[in-house]
Amino acid sequence: MNTKDLKQKILEAKKETGTIVLAHTYQDPDIIDVADVTGDSFFLSKKAAELKAKRVIMCGVRFMAESVKILSPETETILPVPSATCPMAEQIAPERIRKFKEENPTAQVVAYINTTAAIKAECDVCVTSSSAIKIVEKLDADKILFIPDQHLGSFVKKQLPDKNIILWDGYCPVHAQLTAQDVLECKAAHPDAKFAVHPESPAEVVALADMAGATSEIISYAKSQPGKVIIGTEKGVVDYLSTHEENGDRFIQLAPHKLCCEDMKKISLEDVYNAIIGSCGEDIQLPEDLRKKALVSINRMLELG
């Protein structure tokens, strides 16, 4: 079946089954085309809750489907390809967090939203890349453990020098590959371009940027600029901007050979269709006590952020 026909079948199947398709911005443009909601991971889970969706297909990675389930336990939440996981989301074991808290009873543990539900259940508060600085600034603790991303943690620490922030040594294997050399070469090829980067990137790369922020902030910034913008995040963002904005060729992909997340690209248009009709995917389940504990950390994020 060709792509056009498959898209048409997806639209019909969504209607027949009352299914909502959520797609992270890093997904393939064909999946974005058939999605009901597109955006950052936490935005998608909030949207699913607002829509009171009965059934959603989460086109992204496992922690994103778990976040939908944490906020909307009644929603049937399908991850089309069960092996699509974020390597960073599991780079600290929940037992290690418990041990840290036993050893540091007055400390607080801050978890990036890109973590499993089991990790969220052990931390004190979650943060997104756009709310991290604001939330950590408000924490009244002698010691703050920031998990798992050392680069986002170091970005926050730099903005808040008065806070005693301890970094975990996790990282996003996609953004962490970037080097200052990648940026300098791209800037040399596009001397008039601005440079926007995700703070999951190493500090030497962020230091060269005109702006650093979450995916949605990068998109807003890129749209607001009159000229070329070098985009230092997963290639789905440039795909999205190029197809949804006029003069799409003004968005320049930094290091295209590095900035492609294999896990985010595991889902195909066929998988989306098969998940809608119930012939593939995993129905995400979370133990209720764990879900409730993870929800506490997310609710605290909403209160502070």
Ligand code: SF4
């Ligand atoms: S881009 Fe990085 S943080 Fe995002 S899903 Fe892929 S590995 Fe995880």
